[in-house]
Amino acid sequence: MEQAARLKTILIFILVTCKDKLTLWYFTKPNHPAHPGVIKRIIEEKDGGFVAHEEGSSFGPDSAQPAFKAWLAEIAVLDRKMKEDLARRGQQSGAPSN
Numbered sequence: 001m002e003q004a005a006r007l008k009t010i011l012i013f014i015l016v017t018c019k020d021k022l023t024l025w026y027f028t029k030p031n032h033p034a035h036p037g038v039i040k041r042i043i044e045e046k047d048g049g050f051v052a053h054e055e056g057s058s059f060g061p062d063s064a065q066p067a068f069k070a071w072l073a074e075i076a077v078l079d080r081k082m083k084e085d086l087a088r089r090g091q092q093s094g095a096p097s098n
Contacts, residue, residue: 026075033067036060039075043082050086052079 008015012032016025022043028035039056054075058068 028071032071034058034060034064034071037064037068037071039072041075041079049090050083052082054079 006017014027024041026039028037037058041054043052056072
């Protein structure tokens with residue numbers, strides 16, 4: 001039986017990858033400045049390309065909110081870079097970009 005999800009422990013967070021829906025879950029560990037928090041990163045195929053978006057929840061005190069917002073912004077930057085990279089690859093192969 002194939003695994004539906006893969007767990008990877010990083011120094012300051014845990015990453016769970018759900019293979020069937022291209023969903024990544026990021027859970028902070030106690031040593032993360034945004035702890036406790038979780039981000040759900042969803043990558044979907046749409047109109048012949050891929051789009052990504054994220055949803056996040058912070059369960060920390062008010063003092064942890066700036067760190068959580070910064071962490072969520074870092075994930076959004078990863079999505080933007082992925083989109084730019086895919087567009088570049090499409091241009092190099094002659095495929096239309098989204």
